[in-house]
Amino acid sequence: MCTPVLLVFFILNGILGQAQNEDLVISWEQKLKLDEFRKIMEPNLPHDYMKKDIYLVKWLKARNFDIPAATKMLQENLRWRQETKMDTIFNEDWSETNTQYRFALDGCDRHGTPVFIIFVGEWDMRKAVLAGQSDKMRRYLDKCFEEVATVLRNMQENGSNATRASLMLDAASLSISLQFCPGCIPLYLYLVQTWGTHYPNLFNLGVVINSPDFLVPIWTNLIKPFSPSEIQKIVDIYGRKKSVWRDALATKYGIDWTTLSHEMGGDGPDPVDANDLRKAGYQYECSSS
Template sequence: MNLITICAVLLLFIGYHEFVVDGVAVEIDLRLTDKQKKIMDKFKQIMIPKLPHNYMKEEIYLVRWLRATDFDLKKSEEFLLQNLKWRKQQKMDVIHKEDWSDMQHDFPYYIDVVDKKGQPVITAISRDWDIRNAIVTGRIRRVLRYLDKAMDEANGLVRTFQLEGQNVTQFILILHMGNFNLFQHGCPRCITSILEFVESYENHFPGTADRILLVNTPPAFEPIAQLVREAMTPSTREALKIYGNEPKVWKKLLLDLIDADQLTPEFGGTKSEKPS
C-alpha cells in the first residue's frame, strides 16, 4: 500500500469517525446501503406526487419514515400517508397562526437557544406544567395539540437552519423535573396524557429528537418513566436519558452539550432572562 492510499484510508476513517461522533450531520442521515438507496428511489417515486410541500420531497425528510419502518417500503408508504392525513385533519400547516397565549402562559416551553452543534433546544420546567389542572378544566386536548405544535416548531427550525447551510437534522428536548409530583403530574389521567404525547411524537415526528433529557428527576417518577420507555420505539428509547437529583452530574452533562450563556440557571447556565 503506497503513501497516497494510506492517507486516503486515514482520511476516510477520520471523516467517518467525525460523522458518527457528531450524530447530526445530513451526510450520516443519508448514508444508505445500495439496497436502502434502491428503496429510497422507489419511495420517492411513489410519494413525491402525493406530498404537498417541497421540504417533504427532500431525502432528508423521507428517510425518517423509511428508518422508522426499517426500510419496509409498504409500511413506510402507509406511515407517511397516515401522517399526511393527520396533518390535514389537525390543520398543522396553520397551527402556528393560532392564538396560543393561554398555553404559553400556563404551560411555557422555550426554544430560543441552540446546542454546540447548532441544534435547536427545547426546554421546559415541570413546576410550570399543572397537567391535572388541564384535565380538570377540560383543556388537556388543547395541551396535547400545543405539544404537537412544539414538535412541529422544532422541526421547522431544523429546516430553517438547513436552508441557512447548517449541518443539522435534529433537535434536543430538555425537561427539568425537579418539581414533579404525583398529584399534578402523576395522576392516572396525567399518565395517559403523557403517553398520548409519546404516541403522537412516534407517529408524526419519528426520529427527530437527537436527545430527550430529563434532569433533576425525583424517584417518584421512575414507575412512570418505565411506562414511557415501553411506549417508545427503540431509537427514541435510546435518545431518552433520565438523570436524578444530582445537579453536579446533569449540569456538567448539559454544559458539555450547550454553552452556559444559552441556558438559564435552572439548567446550570448563566442566561438571565427568558423570552416573553
C-alpha cells in the same frame, strides 16, 4: 468466487454545507430505496419540504428502510395532518398556553443542534384535565413538535447542518398531585406516542433532569412500555443532583451546560420561549461564540 462490494455514500440533497451527522449520509442501497420511496410518495406530498431527501429519509430510517412500512407510516401521517389541520396550527391563539406551559429554545450544543426545553415540572396537568382541556393539551404538544420541525427546516434553509434537535425536560418542582393525576398519565402517553409516530427522528435525545425519585418507576412501568422503540432508546432520566446531569450533558450529549441560560444554571442568554419564536417566524441561528 466472492465479488467485492463497494459501499458508496451519498450526501443527501436539501442541506447546504458539509455533512456532519449520519442523517446526511446514506449508502448506495439506501439511496436506491430512497429513490423508490420518493416515486411512491411524491404525488401525495402537499408541500415542497416534504419532497426533500432529508424529510423522506426520516420515515425510511424510522422503519429500517422497509419501503412498505415507511410508506404506510407516512401515508397515515399525511391523513393525520389533514384531519387535525396541522398546516394551520400556528394560526391558533396559543399565547396563554405558551405562558402557562413553558416550552423554549435554549441555545445549541457544540455541533450546532438546537436545544429545546419543556419545563414539565411547572406544567399543571391536573388543572388542564379538571378544566376539560385534555384535547387542547394534546394539540399543544403537537404544536410544540411542529415548532421544532419548523425551526429545523428554517435552519437548514439558512445553511445549517442540523437535522435533529435535542430535547430536555426539566422536572424541577414535579409533583404527583399536579402532574400525575389519573387523567394526566394519558397526556404523557400521548407526548411520547405523537413524538414517535408523527415526528420520527426529530430529536437526538430526550433527557429528563431534576427528576424526583418517584418519576423513574412511573416512566419504567407506565410510560416506557407504551412508547415507540425510538423514544425508549433515546430517553434518559437524571435526578436532582446537578453535578451528575451537568456532567452527562457535557460528556455524553455534547451540551455545554455553561452556555445554557441562567435559568438552567449557565451563563448564556435567556431561553427563547414559544411566543417569541412565533414572533421571529421560527427563525433561529446558533451563536458562533
